[in-house]
Amino acid sequence: MSLTEQPEAEPAAEAAQEHLRDRISADSLTTRRDYLRIVATVSGGLALGGVGVAAGILHRHGDSENLPETRKVADQLLPGQSVAFRFPGDEDRAVAVRLVDGTLVGYSAVCTHLACAVLWRADRGPEGELYCPCHEGVFDARTGEVAAGPPPRPLPRIFLTEQLDGSIWAVATARSGEPAKDALCRQFADARPDMTERLGCPGATPAPVNGQT
Ligand code: FES
Structure with missing residues (x-):
């Protein structure tokens, strides 16, 4: 060899x-x-x-007829920032976003297509977008309307309030596509008659003045 x-x-x-x-x-x-x-x-x-x-x-977001318990979302939210939270129930994923012009918006973070988690992407477009990675669904950050992909309906809205100290609270929800007034009247009906009157909800009874009944 x-x-x-x-x-x-x-x-x-x-x-x-x-x-x-x-x-x-x-x-x-x-x-x-x-x-x-x-x-x-x-x-x-x-x-x-x-x-x-x-x-x-x-369970679908906003199914509750009753006013949910108010929940603190964040101590503060700066323009371009978002925070994930749960509302109205402990299982209900939600997201709050401060748009670059200061507008505060809140939505269910459950995609209306097949219920995947929706994410905030600050670096997309002029004011960011809400994005579902499962099938490339995109929702308009300002309105929650469907901007692209297969989701059939807009994201259900969450109504937020901001206190003087900058803290942000979730107070009520809307069903997908439900007008804000209808959603608030529905949920304030029993719990907050003063609010239903101020909103001009159908069937609202005037609140008593100076202790009168
Ligand atoms: S589950 Fe969101 S796009 Fe399909």
Whole structure:
């Protein structure tokens, strides 16, 4: 045998290599199978969530007829900033945004397509956007209306107030596309007759003046 000739592989070494090849292909099969199962589970969950929402089985943002408990959202929110919070219930994802011109807006952060989480992207467009990464859904930051992608309805609105100390509070919600006055009249009806009168809600009774009934 010359110095450049390779020795023939020993039978034992060949068997070991064969075994290793089998292990590698078995592992990659397992990994692929697991991956597909995870994807199917996630996709199935999303699809079920969408069907559940469409069929009215699952809770939808703003479904409550009653005035929710007021909740503090942030100590302060500067232009271009956002904060995630839960409202009206502990399971209801929501987002508050201070637009660059100072306007404060709040929305449900549950996409109206298949209920994925909606994210705030400050660096998109002149005033940012609300974005759903599941299927590239985009919502207008100022109105909550659908700007792109498959979502069928605007994001439900959350009504926010700002106190003198700069703190921000969530006070009420609207259903997707529901006019603000209708939403507030619906929720203030029993709890805040003074507010329903000020808003001019249908059926509002005048509040008593100077203790008169
Ligand atoms: S879940 Fe499909 S775009 Fe949001």
